[in-house]
Structures are given as C-alpha cells and as structure tokens.
Amino acid sequence: MITPQSSPPLRSSDTSRGPRSTTTPRHFLRDDDVTPAEQAEILERAAAIKARPFSDRCLEGPEVVAVLFDKQTLRTQVSFAAAISHLGGFPLVIDGKLAQVGVRESIADVARVLTREAKAIVWRTYGQERIEEMAAHSSVPVVNALTDEFHPCQILADLLTIKEHKGTLAGLTFAYVGDGANNMSHSYLLGMATSGLHVRIGTPAGYQPSPTLLARAAEIAATTGGSVTVVEDPAEAVTGADVVATDTWVSMGFEKEKKSRQGSASPFARYAVSAELMALAKPDAIFLHCLPAYRGFEVDASVIDGPQSVVWDESENRLHAQKAVLSWLIERSGGQRR
Numbered sequence: 001m002i003t004p005q006s007s008p009p010l011r012s013s014d015t016s017r018g019p020r021s022t023t024t025p026r027h028f029l030r031d032d033d034v035t036p037a038e039q040a041e042i043l044e045r046a047a048a049i050k051a052r053p054f055s056d057r058c059l060e061g062p063e064v065v066a067v068l069f070d071k072q073t074l075r076t077q078v079s080f081a082a083a084i085s086h087l088g089g090f091p092l093v094i095d096g097k098l099a100q101v102g103v104r105e106s107i108a109d110v111a112r113v114l115t116r117e118a119k120a121i122v123w124r125t126y127g128q129e130r131i132e133e134m135a136a137h138s139s140v141p142v143v144n145a146l147t148d149e150f151h152p153c154q155i156l157a158d159l160l161t162i163k164e165h166k167g168t169l170a171g172l173t174f175a176y177v178g179d180g181a182n183n184m185s186h187s188y189l190l191g192m193a194t195s196g197l198h199v200r201i202g203t204p205a206g207y208q209p210s211p212t213l214l215a216r217a218a219e220i221a222a223t224t225g226g227s228v229t230v231v232e233d234p235a236e237a238v239t240g241a242d243v244v245a246t247d248t249w250v251s252m253g254f255e256k257e258k259k260s261r262q263g264s265a266s267p268f269a270r271y272a273v274s275a276e277l278m279a280l281a282k283p284d285a286i287f288l289h290c291l292p293a294y295r296g297f298e299v300d301a302s303v304i305d306g307p308q309s310v311v312w313d314e315s316e317n318r319l320h321a322q323k324a325v326l327s328w329l330i331e332r333s334g335g336q337r338r
Contacts, residue, residue, distance in 0.1 A: 023334030027135040027142045028325055030128070031152040031190035032216065036224050038328075039159075039194050046160050046317070046324035058327045058335060059089025063119040065326070067145070070096030070125040075291060076145050076153075079318035080122055087323055092118065102130060111137035119335065120326060141329035143322075151183045154290050155191030156321035161314040162243055165286050170196030170225060175241035175281065177202040177234045177271040178298055180209050184247040184290060189217035189228055196224035202237025203230065204267040234271045241281040245288040246273050246298045262297050273299045278308065286310045 027033060034042065049056055059065065065084045069077060077093065084091040101110050111134050114121050121138060123131050124145035135142040144152055163169055174192050176185060180203025189209060192199045199217070201209060208214075208230055217228045231237050238244055249261045249268045261268065278287065287299075287309045295301040304311060 025135075025139060025141050025333040026329050027138075028152060028329060029131055029135055029142065029144045030150045031155055031187050031194060032220060033152070034194070036194050036196070036220075039156075039191075042156060042321075042324050042328050043160055043163065045328055046156065046320045047163075049323050049327070050160075050317075050320040053086060056323065056327050057088040058330050059084060059087040059119060062088055062090040064090050064092050064117055065120045065122060066092050066094060066114045066118040067122045068094045068096050068099065068101065068124065069145075070101070070123075071146065073124055073145075075315055075318055076124055079322050080145065082319050083322040083326060086319075087326060089119065096125065101125075107133045108137040110134070115139045120330060141326075141333050143325065143329065147183065149183055149186055150190075151187045151290070152191060153318065153322055153325060154184070155187045156325060157314055157317040158188075158245070158288055158290075159191065159195055160317045160321050161288065161310055162286070164313065164317075165310055166242060171198070172242040173198045173200065173240060174243045174245070175200045175202065175237045176245045176247075177237055177273060177277075178246045178268055179203065179207050179249055180230060181207045182247060184245075185209055186213055188245070189213060190220065193217045193221040193226045193228055194224060196221075196226040197243075198227045199229070200237040200241065201228075201230045202234040202271060203232070204271070205232055207267065234277060235280055238277055239280045241285055243286055243288060244273060244278060244281050246271070247290055248292065248294055249298050250294075262294075268298070272297065273303050275300055275302045275306075278303050288314055291315060 067080050081091040101107055107130060115138050118140060120141045122143045122145050123134060125131055126148055128147045128149040131144050131147055144150060159169060166172060174197045176188050180201045185201055186209060189199055221227050285308060287303055289299060289304060289311045293299055293304055295304060303309060
C-alpha cells in the first residue's frame with residue numbers, strides 16, 4: 001500500500017551567489033497543491049489558451065524549461081515539449097538514464113544547477129519523495145510529470161475534457177475501475193474531489209487506495225460538495241456514472257507482475273470496461289483512458305474506439321493543460337505573463 005508523504009517546505013536551500021527569485025516558487029507536485037479556486041483558474045486558462053494557442057508567451061526569450069525523464073514517455077514528452085515551445089520557450093529534454101539524478105549527483109545539487117539556467121523544472125520520475133526533494137531545493141516551479149504516487153497533469157487534462165463534453169464539473173459522478181492503488185487512482189481521488197465531483201473507485205480488495213490519501217480526498221470533497229467512495233463491485237462503481245475511466249493494469253514499475261495482472265486469473269478481470277459494463281453508466285456517459293491502452297485487457301476495443309470514447313480529446317488536452325499550469329505557476333512565482 002502506498003502512503004503519500006506530506007510535501008516539504010517549498011523553498012530554495014541554495015544560498016550561494018547568483019540571481020535568485022525573490023518570490024517563493026509555487027510547485028505542482030500532487031493534485032492538492034492547488035485549491036479548488038486555483039484549479040478552476042488553471043482550467044479556465046487552459047480553455048482560453050486552447051481557443052487562442054499562441055496568446056500566452058510567458059516563456060518568450062526563449063526561456064529554458066528543463067524536462068527530465070526517468071521513465072518511458074510519449075504523450076508527456078510530446079505535450080510538454082510542444083507546450084513550452086508554444087509559450088515561447090525552449091524545452092531542454094534531459095535523459096534521466098544519462099543524468100542519473102540521485103545516483104551520479106544528488107537531487108539537491110541537480111536542483112541547484114537547473115534553477116540557475118531554467119525557468120521551471122518538469123520531472124517524470126519514480127518515488128514522490130524524489131520530486132519533493134527537487135522542489136525543496138529549487139527556486140523555480142517544479143512540475144510533477146508523473147511519479148509512482150501521482151499524475152496531476154493528466155487529471156487537469158481529464159477535467160478539461162470532461163468540462164468540454166459536459167459543460168460543468170461539480171456534481172458529476174466519476175467512476176474509475178481497475179487498480180485502486182496506482183497513481184491514476186490517487187490523482188483522480190484528489191483532483192476530481194477538488195472540482196466537486198462524486199468519485200467512485202471500483203477496485204479489488206488488496207488494491208485499494210491508501211487510507212491516508214482517501215481521507216485527504218474526503219476532506220477536500222467536504223469543502224467542494226463532492227464525495228469519494230471505494231467499492232469492490234465494478235457495476236456498483238459504474239452504474240449511473242457521467243464519466244467512466246480506467247488505466248492499464250500493469251503500471252510502470254509493476255512489469256514483473258504482468259502475467260498475474262493480465263492473466264486469466266487476474267484480480268482485475270471483472271473490472272475490464274466492456275460494452276456491458278459501460279452500458280450501466282448514463283446513456284451519454286463518456287469514457288476516459290490516460291493511455292497507453294491495452295485492448296482486450298482493461299478495456300474492450302468497442303468501448304475505447306466507440307462513440308462514447310473521448311480519449312483522443314483527452315490526449316490532446318494534455319498540451320493545453322500543461323501550457324496553462326506552466327503559465328500559472330510561473331506567474332504565481334513572480335514571473336511576468338506576456
């Protein structure tokens with residue numbers, strides 16, 4: 001069971017000479033790093049940027065944004081590289097296998113190097129404690145592009161997609177079925193509760209979210225009018241839902257468990273989003289998947305390639321959501337929005 005750790009103080013510990021920000025940077029390390037009002041601001045900014053793709057040039061210069069990848073990537077690399085370029089900046093993509101952050105050089109020292117040359121740091125890595133340490137030693141915004149515990153930028157894209165198709169967020173019922181202990185489930189709980197949705201997680205016993213994280217999501221939901229529920233019956237989770245989502249049963253880091261997770265005796269077999277399960281949701285329900293998807297396992301081809309699927313809108317919206325979150329963080333950290 002993954003127990004999320006509380007974020008360390010978000011300030012730079014580098015006291016050496018050189019130009020430093022006079023404003024404490026804002027970071028986006030997990031979904032509840034922004035308030036409901038702030039999340040709404042970011043989503044509004046994303047919609048505005050999507051309507052006028054080159055209207056925000058906060059990275060004009062070009063300013064450099066360091067983008068580090070310790071894990072495999074497609075959508076994250078493409079969307080962040082495009083987002084930074086659209087904002088007028090230069091995406092400095094760093095191969096984590098070559099940099100060996102935390103092995104060849106300490107995370108703190110890497111942060112001290114990057115903050116002298118970059119306007120922001122984006123990192124796709126493993127343990128949440130790694131990105132929290134980066135933020136603790138950074139004087140520029142740090143963005144979580146995925147960790148083992150959270151995937152907050154994906155949730156912003158999902159929320160943008162839901163709002164586009166449903167016209168609203170608060171009060172909708174969102175059902176996620178599959179591995180309830182993975183980063184998507186964790187971020188769905190926090191991020192959707194922040195928007196006031198009623199979040200249902202359908203997952204087998206032994207794969208449920210951290211009780212600490214579930215309590216945090218319930219705390220947020222109590223302030224936004226939403227709710228959070230965890231059930232073992234996938235039909236109970238999906239029935240009457242406005243939005244249905246799933247994720248791969250073999251998240252990065254669990255490749256050794258692929259046979260047991262995708263085999264005939266998989267604990268997730270009855271959580272596959274089939275046409276029959278999808279039919280239990282509302283007739284106008286939409287289907288989400290953060291991708292990559294494995295047809296015939298967590299979702300049937302008839303669902304992901306069917307009329308209720310909005311996964312390609314969702315994938316595109318990574319670009320717009322990431323432009324918005326970078327722009328918002330830089331502005332809140334003392335940068336000028338152009």
